[in-house]
Amino acid sequence: MEYIKNxxxxxxxxxxxxxxxxxxxxxxAALAIGASPIMTDEVLxxxxxxxxxxxxxxxxxxxxxxxxxxxxxSGKRANKLNHVVVLDPCGAGATPYRNEVINDLIxxxxxxxxxxxxxEIKALANVSSKTKGVDADVSDNVTRENLQEVIKMAKQxxxxxxxxxxxxxxxxxxxxxxxxxxTDNGCREMRxxxxxxxxxxxxxxxxxxxxxxxxxxAVTAAVVMIGLAGEFSKMYAKGTGTLHIGLxxxxxxxxxxxxxxxxxxxxxxx
Amino acid sequence: MEYIKNxxxxxxxxxxxxxxxxxxxxxxAALAIGASPIMTDEVLxxxxxxxxxxxxxxxxxxxxxxxxxxxxxSGKRANKLNHVVVLDPCGAGATPYRNEVINDLIxxxxxxxxxxxxxEIKALANVSSKTKGVDADVSDNVTRENLQEVIKMAKQxxxxxxxxxxxxxxxxxxxxxxxxxxTDNGCREMRxxxxxxxxxxxxxxxxxxxxxxxxxxAVTAAVVMIGLAGEFSKMYAKGTGTLHIGLxxxxxxxxxxxxxxxxxxxxxxx
Amino acid sequence: MEYIKNxxxxxxxxxxxxxxxxxxxxxxAALAIGASPIMTDEVLxxxxxxxxxxxxxxxxxxxxxxxxxxxxxSGKRANKLNHVVVLDPCGAGATPYRNEVINDLIxxxxxxxxxxxxxEIKALANVSSKTKGVDADVSDNVTRENLQEVIKMAKQxxxxxxxxxxxxxxxxxxxxxxxxxxTDNGCREMRxxxxxxxxxxxxxxxxxxxxxxxxxxAVTAAVVMIGLAGEFSKMYAKGTGTLHIGLxxxxxxxxxxxxxxxxxxxxxxx
Numbered sequence: 001m002e003y004i005k006n007x008x009x010x011x012x013x014x015x016x017x018x019x020x021x022x023x024x025x026x027x028x029a030a031l032a033i034g035a036s037p038i039m040t041d042e043v044l045x046x047x048x049x050x051x052x053x054x055x056x057x058x059x060x061x062x063x064x065x066x067x068x069x070x071x072x073x074s075g076k077r078a079n080k081l082n083h084v085v086v087l088d089p090c091g092a093g094a095t096p097y098r099n100e101v102i103n104d105l106i107x108x109x110x111x112x113x114x115x116x117x118x119x120e121i122k123a124l125a126n127v128s129s130k131t132k133g134v135d136a137d138v139s140d141n142v143t144r145e146n147l148q149e150v151i152k153m154a155k156q157x158x159x160x161x162x163x164x165x166x167x168x169x170x171x172x173x174x175x176x177x178x179x180x181x182x183t184d185n186g187c188r189e190m191r192x193x194x195x196x197x198x199x200x201x202x203x204x205x206x207x208x209x210x211x212x213x214x215x216x217x218a219v220t221a222a223v224v225m226i227g228l229a230g231e232f233s234k235m236y237a238k239g240t241g242t243l244h245i246g247l248x249x250x251x252x253x254x255x256x257x258x259x260x261x262x263x264x265x266x267x268x269x270x
Numbered sequence: 271m272e273y274i275k276n277x278x279x280x281x282x283x284x285x286x287x288x289x290x291x292x293x294x295x296x297x298x299a300a301l302a303i304g305a306s307p308i309m310t311d312e313v314l315x316x317x318x319x320x321x322x323x324x325x326x327x328x329x330x331x332x333x334x335x336x337x338x339x340x341x342x343x344s345g346k347r348a349n350k351l352n353h354v355v356v357l358d359p360c361g362a363g364a365t366p367y368r369n370e371v372i373n374d375l376i377x378x379x380x381x382x383x384x385x386x387x388x389x390e391i392k393a394l395a396n397v398s399s400k401t402k403g404v405d406a407d408v409s410d411n412v413t414r415e416n417l418q419e420v421i422k423m424a425k426q427x428x429x430x431x432x433x434x435x436x437x438x439x440x441x442x443x444x445x446x447x448x449x450x451x452x453t454d455n456g457c458r459e460m461r462x463x464x465x466x467x468x469x470x471x472x473x474x475x476x477x478x479x480x481x482x483x484x485x486x487x488a489v490t491a492a493v494v495m496i497g498l499a500g501e502f503s504k505m506y507a508k509g510t511g512t513l514h515i516g517l518x519x520x521x522x523x524x525x526x527x528x529x530x531x532x533x534x535x536x537x538x539x540x
Numbered sequence: 541m542e543y544i545k546n547x548x549x550x551x552x553x554x555x556x557x558x559x560x561x562x563x564x565x566x567x568x569a570a571l572a573i574g575a576s577p578i579m580t581d582e583v584l585x586x587x588x589x590x591x592x593x594x595x596x597x598x599x600x601x602x603x604x605x606x607x608x609x610x611x612x613x614s615g616k617r618a619n620k621l622n623h624v625v626v627l628d629p630c631g632a633g634a635t636p637y638r639n640e641v642i643n644d645l646i647x648x649x650x651x652x653x654x655x656x657x658x659x660e661i662k663a664l665a666n667v668s669s670k671t672k673g674v675d676a677d678v679s680d681n682v683t684r685e686n687l688q689e690v691i692k693m694a695k696q697x698x699x700x701x702x703x704x705x706x707x708x709x710x711x712x713x714x715x716x717x718x719x720x721x722x723t724d725n726g727c728r729e730m731r732x733x734x735x736x737x738x739x740x741x742x743x744x745x746x747x748x749x750x751x752x753x754x755x756x757x758a759v760t761a762a763v764v765m766i767g768l769a770g771e772f773s774k775m776y777a778k779g780t781g782t783l784h785i786g787l788x789x790x791x792x793x794x795x796x797x798x799x800x801x802x803x804x805x806x807x808x809x810x
Contacts, residue, residue, distance in 0.1 A: 028780065094322060097314040240518055240519065
């Protein structure tokens with residue numbers, strides 16, 4: 001289990017087309033775990049940037065018509081080069097345009113991992129079947145009670161897209177067609193910091209590049225990394241400002257011993 | 271006086287079209303006080319985002335021709351839905367294009383609050399009468415000496431726009447046609463952090479959504495919140511970096527008892 | 541030697557067209573050293589912003605077709621007004637479009653300083669001769685061994701562009717046609733924070749505005765400022781998150797005594 005050591009040794013070069021809200025944290029989190037981030041979202045520039053990178057992360061949080069073109073063209077280029085590609089469908093289900101863009105992304109780009117909160121993933125399941133909107137019938141939290149139901153939905157989405165599906169929240173759930181893991185790391189207070197999800201997508205990309213043998217485990221390890229960093233930071237944080245900075249500190253100090261000692265992972269059949 | 275309790279209970283969903291310089295702090299400050307931020311500035315996406323939100327904050331700090339369209343269309347939608355709308359006329363008076371945009375915003379969107387520094391508000395008073403530029407004849411600071419004069423200008427702008435006018439600075443001034451408050455909270459060092467004004471606009475939107483009974487008081491409370499957070503943070507800050515992070519910490523720890531104990535508010539007739 | 545005192549007294553107003561990844565740090569670093577930052581990248585707005593500024597910093601890190609127009613037009617305006625103009629050729633050499641844009645910038649705008657890492661400066665040397673791409677034959681680090689060779693290349697670029705060339709890295713090198721300085725300040729860990737280079741460009745602009753007598757020395761002083769802030773911050777940082785915040789703290793507490801006491805500068809002939 002040398003997930004982090006492998007990242008720090010291979011130093012994956014990750015190209016992000018991500019929202020401008022949390023982009024600085026995304027870059028610093030990637031650096032803290034040992035990866036190297038590059039951000040560009042101009043269609044004349046972004047696809048070519050893939051030529052020198054190992055991975056692409058697409059997050060349409062603050063999408064616009066120009067950056068959407070860059071997302072699709074960069075995604076196609078990354079696929080052609082067999083690079084790791086991660087989708088963070090930020091805000092899926094919130095507006096028709098956003099749903100349309102995410103639908104286009106899934107139709108045009110093959111993703112190794114799709115990571116979102118439960119509402120986004122549920123919206124995505126619908127978006128990809130072209131019905132749009134969020135299914136309001138299913139509870140919006142992953143709980144011990146609805147776990148099997150959510151795993152089933154995620155497995156279907158994984159089969160349809162070929163991606164590992166990571167659903168982050170109080171209980172994190174990582175699913176593909178071969179199995180599922182839950183992780184119970186992290187702390188409630190992390191919800192009061194913007195960007196923990198966006199940072200997670202970068203850690204996932206880094207982990208997938210450096211640990212290609214088992215995608216499901218590589219994604220799970222990345223989800224545990226941010227969770228543990230949050231737990232450690234919470235021990236001394238004086239509020240959400242220092243929790244936020246401590247998260248980066250703890251990512252920069254994280255290693256595989258801490259990961260193995262702290263990970264609260266459970267495996268489920270699918 | 272349960273301004274903050276009301277925010278934390280109602281958790282207003284606030285849509286920001288704001289500059290990319292301070293957007294992360296704006297989001298984290300909104301979260302720290304108990305609101306929930308969403309950022310999008312694409313005209314195909316932003317107006318629809320209002321459908322699931324409670325408020326809109328427009329800050330044209332890093333405006334461009336595309337985001338300006340999103341500002342106007344989102345503002346119209348917010349008005350149609352009777353949502354709280356706040357304008358932070360960032361950089362008003364600095365260039366002709368910026369003045370033109372802010373003029374268009376005021377002509378097309380009804381704002382509940384317009385918050386700026388004294389130069390911006392003065393520029394705005396002129397912009398809205400189509401003369402443009404900053405009136406250099408009036409001192410650029412609100413002082414005890416020119417207070418009545420500034421209140422008079424702000425009252426006129428409030429009558430013209432229907433918005434509460436919040437002028438932030440060493441002395442903060444909050445004015446509508448019914449009355450005026452000054453607040454003396456905050457610290458000098460806050461000027462050496464970018465974004466305290468942008469964050470204030472978000473706190474104002476949150477306070478207005480959660481405390482709709484008295485807009486003048488709700489805006490004043492929000493202005494005190496950021497001021498107090500700055501005062502508390504300053505007590506242990508080692509420089510402007512930790513002052514900045516402490517500001518978010520203190521917002522996340524703020525409550526109505528602290529607000530009532532610390533507020534330095536004075537009421538004036540208009 | 542009153543480099544910092546001069547900045548704090550003159551408080552240069554610096555217009556940045558810079559990437560959205562590190563823009564908040566760039567603004568806070570400029571404020572911390574005593575300058576005043578303004579960010580705008582819309583071509584209808586940005587050139588006019590030069591009318592009220594003292595300097596322009598261009599960093600095409602997250603360039604797009606619209607902001608590139610603003611870069612060129614603002615650069616021309618800044619030249620017309622005899623303002624300080626600094627180029628940070630972020631990512632030079634990475635893609636053909638980026639090389640083309642940087643080439644256009646150098647052909648259309650006269651820069652007082654061009655600051656990059658060794659790969660960017662080497663790419664730039666080629667770009668300006670229209671051959672594009674990074675010369676892979678020369679080692680990518682400035683060392684005691686290849687110092688004379690790198691100084692020669694930088695001197696040629698300085699003669700061609702009229703700019704002071706600042707190459708940042710483990711050893712920083714500042715060169716024009718009259719002489720060269722190396723500085724040995726900073727710490728390894730700064731590489732694990734995004735934006736230290738971008739912040740440096742702002743400090744350089746501030747220093748050039750406030751210390752116009754000797755450009756080579758003014759740029760060197762700015763490079764030492766960020767290095768010293770990193771050294772001081774490292775003494776108590778718990779990871780890369782607190783190193784990052786401490787960097788801003790230390791810039792805000794920096795003065796000319798600390799600068800003189802801590803600077804590790806060596807002069808070389810060219």
